[in-house]
Amino acid sequence: MIAKKWWDNFLERSPGYNIEEKRRKLVFYVASYAGGLITLFFSSQHISTQSFSPQLLFLGLLILLNVILSHFVNKKQPFFYTAGLLNGGLMLYLTISGGYNNTGLFWIFPLPIASFILLGYWIGLIFNSILYLLVSLLLLNPDYIQASYSSDDTSRFLASLFTTILLASIGEYFRYRSQTELTEINLERQRQANTDPLTHLPNRRFLETVYLPRLHNQEEQSFPVTCVVMDIDHFKQVNDKHGHDIGDKVLKHIAHLLTQHIRQTDVVVRTGGEEFLVIFPKADLSIGFKLSEKLRQTVEVSPFVMEGTTLDITCSFGVSTALTSDEINAAFKQADDKLYQAKRAGRNCVC
């Protein structure tokens, strides 16, 4: 549980989301360029005739402008939403005007499918349902529209549009669910690979592949970083006297104490057998020293109690501070040296 809660700060859901983002981007580009150009083509064909529609030309230009502008901005989400809205506008326009020779309704079918992909399942479902209602109201009240459709055409169109939206929504729903499940499975695998199975603390792999690269990227917010290497004193005697099972429980007890007494931004890693690494970001040497001393006292006054067994446990600590990310490995090494100094100085102390 400790690691799970903790993991929330470091979750990498991005692989799944990146694939989804790519899919949406691709559909957005194809739908916008193809849709925009087709709209412009049809409206320009009638530019010098009575059937010319400035609204269609305007919608086509807006669709193209939206997709062109999106190339200059990193965050594409607002452009997806705008494209979805323009889709809706085109749907209503085609219903009302009837397009060329009342053939506008044929062009409506691809639009709800694109809207689902652009807006995501839930927003797409609400958006398409509202549009379907509006289109139905317009078609059932011919006074509100310029086009004239036969009642047979209207009812068949509404039935087939309903089927299209239903099928698109079922397809999108199951795609959305399987993508969410795959993302969760991927996340759980990452969590397992980066967690020590005994204490549920992050492990050395996490430190090297997830935490340190992040520290490197967030240099300004994180440094100075104080690194504390700590080791349980005479742990071999615990194993020898009370057995390996009790030894394991003592390790869990220490892991629990450590995680309970650090800040949300600090990290405890089980780096080896009975050795832990605590990292205090935004803490200089004097703060790091005080925090380590607090941890040392906490361990000292919290004996391990189980099934009538009470064991006084102590730990030794080596502390060192890195001012920049280039110094972090040297700080680990120095903290390690300081730990041995603490052991030589009689244990249960901070060096």
Ligand SMILES: Nc1nc2c(ncn2[C@@H]2O[C@H](COP(=O)(O)OP(=O)(O)OP(=O)(O)O)[C@@H](O)[C@H]2O)c(=O)[nH]1
């Ligand atoms: N129960 C248990 N013991 C472990 C585990 N990993 C390492 N150990 C034991 O930890 C002990 C470490 O012993 P030493 O390195 O001699 O250190 P120490 O007895 O703590 O002595 P000092 O560190 O000098 O105070 C060894 O007996 C290992 O078998 C583990 O996962 N579970």
